[in-house]
Amino acid sequence: MTETKQRLLSLDFFRGLTVAAMILVNNPGSWGHIYAPLEHAEWNGCTPTDLIFPFFLWIVGVSIAFAMSSSKIDPAIHKKTIIKAIKRGLYFTY
Secondary structure (H helix, E strand, C coil): CCCCCCCCHHHHHHHHHHHHHHHHHHCCCCCCCCCHHHCCCCCCCCCHHHHHHHHHHHHHHHHHHHHCCCCCCCHHHHHHHHHHHHHHHHHHHC
16 A cells, blocks of 8 residues: 655645745836835844745745654664755755
């Protein structure tokens, strides 16, 4: 019997909403007439645009937590997987 992958519907919905917001913020139509919430805050303050990237990072973190759950990964290779992920992260950082 084939095991079906379970999806977290709320995470999928939030991911789709965030991607749609990214598209809207990066393509607001006329750059001369941008709706105020689609602009970044000057220095102090926060607009919905300023929340899109943190939301995206939160989605990535939750997705990694689900992907790395102990039910999916053999505990014997868990440490190797973590080290490999750290090396890849450091490689793309520099």
